[in-house]
Amino acid sequence: MRPALVPGVGSQNIVRLQLPGEAKVAEEADRVLNGLGPRFLDWWGLDPKPIDADLLPGVVIGFRKPFRILPFGIKQNLTDSEMTTLRRLGRPLPCHFALGRNRNLQGLAQAMIKLWEKCEIAKIAAKRGVQNTDTEIIAEELKKLTGGTLLSRDSEYIVFYRGKDFLPLAVSTAIEERRKSAENAAKVQEESNEQREISDTESVNKETIGTDTMPLMVSINKLDAKLSLALTRKERAEKLLQELENSADSPREEHDYKETISEDERFMLRKVGLKMKTFLLMGRRGVFDGTVENMHLHWKYRELVKIISKEKYDIKEVENAARILESESGGILVGVEKVSKGHAIIIYRGKNYRRPKTLRPKSLLTKREAMKRSLEAQRRKSLKLHVLNLSRNIEKIKQSMNKDESSPPHSIQKSTDDIEDSAGPTSSGSNDLETSHDNSEDAIETACGAPSLATGEEVSIANSKLATKIQPTDIQPQIDVCSTSGTNSGTDEIPFKATPLSNKERLVLRKQALKMRKRPVLSVGRHNVITGVAKTIKTHFQKHPLAIVNIKNCAEGTSVQRLISELEEATGSVLVSREPNKVILYRGWQEGEKPGEIKKTDDATRSTWGVSGATVSPELMEAIRVECGLHASKEEQE
Template sequence: MKIRETIVQSTFIYDLMLLRRTGGLVTWRAGSVMMVYRGKNYQGPASPKELDVEEGDGFLVPDVSSGSLSTIKDSDATTFLANSESVRRNNKQRENLTEEEIEYNALLDGLGPRFVEWWGTGIPPVDADLLPRVVPGYKTPYRLLPVGMRSRLTSAELTDLRKIAKSLPSHFALGRNRNHQGLACAILKLWEKSLIAKIAVKPGIQNTNNKLMADELSKLTGGTLLLRNKFYIVIYRGKDFVPTTVAAVLAERQELTKQVQDVEETVRCKTVVATPSGQGEATAPAGSLAEFYEAQARWGRDVSTEERERMIEEATKAKNVKLVKQIEHKLSLAGTKKLRAEKLLAKIESSMVPAGPDYDQEIITDEERVVFRRIGLRMKPYLPLGIRGVFDGVIENMHLHWKHRELVKLITKQKTLAFVEDTARLLEYESGGILVAIEKVSKEFALIYYRGKNYKRPITLRPRNLLTKAKALKRSVAMQRHEALSNHITELETTIEQMKQELGLSEDEWSMTEGHENQEFDQSEDDEDSDGFDVVEDTDWDDDEDSEVSGLNVDEHP
């Protein structure tokens, strides 16, 4: 046998199908070609005389003696024999079914006609293509979600339902893409006894689209799509599913409740007595604008234009004074944070003892410097110098590069040339190499170092006098914080001076106004801290472990 179409997902299922249909055994398989052995006890197809057909099966056994068989054509006879054989085989299978399989078979009998050409094993499903395309008066089923339950499935529930659906047999076999109202009715009937409806897609039919099938069935039934591929479509009935009988009772009860409410509303409207015009319209003047105008006209006095302008000016001035107080409060907080950052930076840098210049350093000629510069710029391997700056790991990597080559190239993203030169000198002192050149490469700087003719690899590649990688990151963050706070303090001081000049207050007047509002700002110290810099405890910075810092700008300090 040679298989031309992919009917099933695995060849094992195909072997079981051949065994169930023919009774043969697959002895050899290579790709899509297989050999089936008929067996020693093969007896061939049964003749019409040997068929035992029950009365309720819908097939007629012709009378041989009457000669009616002679009037049947060869093709009709072949079809009749095949149908009779399938009936005999189905009857034989029904005798060997368990109680659950018998119940499942009876459930499918109530849904529609079976798919005779079923390719799988087990009980054949319902042929969905034989169900009616359009059902007159069909509507989407009524749904009601229980109180306190979520309609959506969780990931665990979805996984469990898919595992259950994988072991279930197919309920329907579908081949057409649209017009599935009859199938939707059958699925709703199936959902009364099963949570899941499993639909097998018929293979070998042209232009089948499982996406169109699944979308239309989900829209008609209101279920939840669990799985869709070229073999199966699995639909869950949903947590808000209501059986047909219960849905009819609920809909009837809802309609009755609506009618009762309409009757009550009609009676209520009739009993309302209309109030004559001009009566009952008196409004209480307390707290209204009319009461204010009346009191102002009786006891108040008229405010002149000059007085009104003066009041507005005083209110604006008081508002600006309060704003200046707020900015001064922010300035004091920023100063405190700056002092804390300076202490932290001094504490970290205390463990760093940079080496001084070596006065007995090897000297290279100008010709060698030009050659080394040209070779270094052409080198592809390089060492990146990031936000941490110079630490013990950078020096170790330089010595590892010098193990295989005489030059090493470092790329730094610092913008200012002065900072780049300081970094280059520090690397030269710590590594013992010779600085060849500092070159501008696109938006970065390249530092080229020569190890020297008398280079000897040190015993300890990582110098003990430099910071570790973790402490270098803390130092970089602390320096950025200190710089940002310094810029922030400068901006606040400039803003305060400008606002004081606009207000036109002298130092004595300002000190007098300052004493009245200090208490207010002391109480709201925590609420008005909006300068964008959070207070960080020193203990968070004292750990020697690496801290995860992302989104930092390029450090411009060695």
């Protein structure tokens, strides 16, 4: 048969002979384009006529970028060879669309997505004679709308590849619906758990309302709910981990004959293996089939293989991995040694080594399954710690509740009227003297800073000494004792602070400090952080009364006076002397003394540093004498 005559390209008056197979290709292309939209009637090229993209809707309601998922182990980007192959395949393809505008291409994008379900490549032609059409703008717009890969672009044609992660509409819709249903189920589960916790909390509130244990019971119920949820998750993780372990085939049986090495050979092989620079790294996945494959690839050129495990603390886990590698690879375990990076497993291939047909044993997990096993093991470990912490918190709360139930209620203090009634009757003739005596005691206690409350014993003592006459000399010792006791009681609550020194004491202490032979290294760093230095100085003060601190290396522009005040405040010491590059601090007491201890001198009111003790003002003494009636007694004597 002679080939038929068909219209030529660019003009209807020119005819040409039809190429063999051209009619079949045109029919298939026309079948692919059916249902995508109206055809472009003024097409100047070969059949079939493309879709007129200008007649497609510019904006489609509800249109969005298609959902895509990349298969596991496949890279999204095209290699150079793949790009070249796809470009060669796209050259003889007929044009699918004819376009004459730059924007509002959602209808064209939707038609391209439908076309990609039948053909991997979509070819778009720019209409001739249409002004302001830019193929670069069109390509960028379509790339954003469809997510495809641009193969080629020139002034007339644009070629798009659908991409390796393309999914048909039915598949992507099903995956999205499944994901949405899983998310909705998780939300419903969370809401039900929250409602359950709220209902449990409300029931507990109704039962324990008006009691002191209500917040404790609420916290216990919340912790119980969290504990039950953590236990279920832990069981699920353990079950999944067991399924992963059982998914692999049973380990291969060891032969009766196994090659062995002597102790001398083991020593030399261990020494050589530790010096090897090449090694295999065993990460978080642990032992899987790829590890054994890499061992056999190493044994092709070397007799030893060194495997570095980054597990630094659990030696049992490393030894278990070494035994698995020895049994699965058929080699001889030389040793497991501690190295800086973790642990090194050295395995010798043996003298009679033969490379197996299959390098990856079927009894081990794949790389993907090993990663899943690692994640589940990590999840189980964290859930174990979480369960342990929750159980401890519950036990602590229960113990505190038991203590609260067993402790007696607080006793109510009696009022001063009851105390006075329980003191017993007094004589009417001595009421004035008793009143004056009580007032004097109250004044003394108020001056000392103690509460002016009398107990029953004090009232009885006052009643037994009504006939005694108060002298002015009896008041001063009480005041001195009160001031001394106040200073002693204050040292237990407030940290000790050294008192200021006189010039004479500073000179004496400076001489002692400069004569010190073994001086500890105490210095302030460049960042002026005195926390560690203050802690060291406090430890030094436990044995030595003086400390010399070097301030030479402090930051530039630092105020030395401020630095000294911070050191005094942090250590409770006092400055003795300020030298050019150092300062001398004194802890506040000498050897053989205690912090805040008063020396026993002739003058009882003198303290350790020669400073007079606390004295009472003349106005207060005059008020005490007036209250005690001492002026009246002096006038009667005169």
